[in-house]
Amino acid sequence: MSQNRWRSIFIPKRFLLRLTIINIIVIVAFVMLSSWAIYNTACMLADGLFSMSLQKQNQFEAMLFQYLWIFSISAVILGSLIHFYLMKKVMQPLKKLIYSTKKMKQGQYPSPIQVKENGEIGELVCHFNDLAQQLATNEQQRKKLVSDLSHEFRTPLTNLNGYLGALQSGMIEGDEKLYQSLYAESTKLTQLVEQMEQLKEWENMKNRTFDNKVPVDMKEFIEKSIEIFHWSLEQKGIELEVDIHSGIVDIDQTSISQVLSNLLDNAIRYYEGSNAIIVRGEKLPAEYRVSVTGLGRDLSEIDKEKIFERFYRTEPSRSRELGGSGLGLAISKEIIERHKGKIGVQSKGNIHTFWFILPYT
Known part of the structure; x- marks a missing residue:
């Protein structure tokens, strides 16, 4: 597998990993802050509502602190796993989009990307599919047109070369009918050149203001x-x-x-x-x-x-x-x-x- 192919696979994973780490940090900070607030609030309530000895108070606080740590770590792990799974699912269309974009850069036109999301990512992928389809259609039509024009150039050029060669060698003599034929062939060439000019004009039109x-x-x-x-x-x-x-x-x-x-x-x-x-x-x-x-x-x-x-x-x-x-x-x-x-x-x-x-x- 080429280096570019490996890069196209690992770039989304690296992005997904960075995004997951950032969200884990946010989750940990939120859970720790919430646990600290719950711990202090529970200690204050217990101290105000019940009369406990110092030993029992310390045992209560230690047990509460232990349970909060267990719940906090569980919440972080579970939240991170769920987040990673959901983000991986969300990133899947983007991974396909990157791969398809690289294929288009290489001159290939990939198959439409299947996406089920109805949000911004789904809309982006749909626009990309339409763009890829339009580019593929334009390229196919352009190649067909160039092929047609090349074929049509060949016939009048062959006729002109044949007539002019015969005139040069003295095999035939020029008359009005012959000159009319030569003029007709040259007119066809002029029309074909005008068509090629329109191709260039179309390219300029896209960037024209x-x-x-x-x-x-x-x-x-x-x-x-x-x-x-x-x-x-x-x-x-x-x-x-x-x-x-x-x-x-x-x-x-x-x-x-x-x-x-x-x-x-x-x-x-x-x-x-x-x-x-x-x-x-x-x-x-x-x-x-x-x-x-x-x-x-x-x-x-x-x-x-x-x-x-x-x-x-x-x-x-x-x-x-x-x-x-x-x-x-x-x-x-x-x-x-x-x-x-x-x-x-x-x-x-x-x-x-x-x-x-x-x-x-």
Whole structure:
């Protein structure tokens, strides 16, 4: 058995021993003080109530002193044993918690710790189990995503290398169709790199603070944020309807602009239909509501529940042409919640409305 394993076993025992010794000292002090008080009180009462000779008085005091010593030692021993047993039982979940924490430190994800306590220790263990499960799920999804991205990188790179090698050797000559194919492959690589950037952005988001909030007129802000998408909309022949009201909200402009970009980019990327994409900004009594409505494939109930989770991708987004990292909406959710707002999706058939609300203060 390794030294670290021995340490993980003996550290709780040493703590339990120290805690037991401290409590024994407290018990002994309390019992001795109580015995001394009882002894003196009994001697005073006996002396005042009964007329005894000096010899009998000494015998009474000696017998009382002896019994008090016996009862005191018995109380200390019994109390210490009961205390040690109860503390050992209480410390058992903490011992498992330490062992599981060490396994997580080594990159392993332990099984959930079984605990029966309903107090603070039970609550701590339950939170630890939830944390371990979430970390294990995130790690599994991250590995799957990296594996998917690696596989998707390989195909366009292979195609590009093949075409360029053939051009270099003179086996084929360049024409418009070939250049379009090369451009398509390079576009796929660009999208994959953007997805990898989102992974890095998610890691930065966890430690980011939104201290740069300023009062902003949402009408001007939204119109400016969506201006960059006009070219993409024209290329795909998609109309854009804008209905935005003025409203002053304290926001971090960079992050909220990112949320708008994520929602509108998704609406364009997964667009299927002939109607316009609609961007609305509504001034409500206590909050400002922004929504992006567009046509796309039907979303299942599971998709609606998990679409804002990290690394979750709906079925259409798993394809190489439309593939996303599964982080755009998760990052958007994190940003909105950091602004003390809410975000969600509503669907009627293949018409989907992604919305978020921001409080005025």
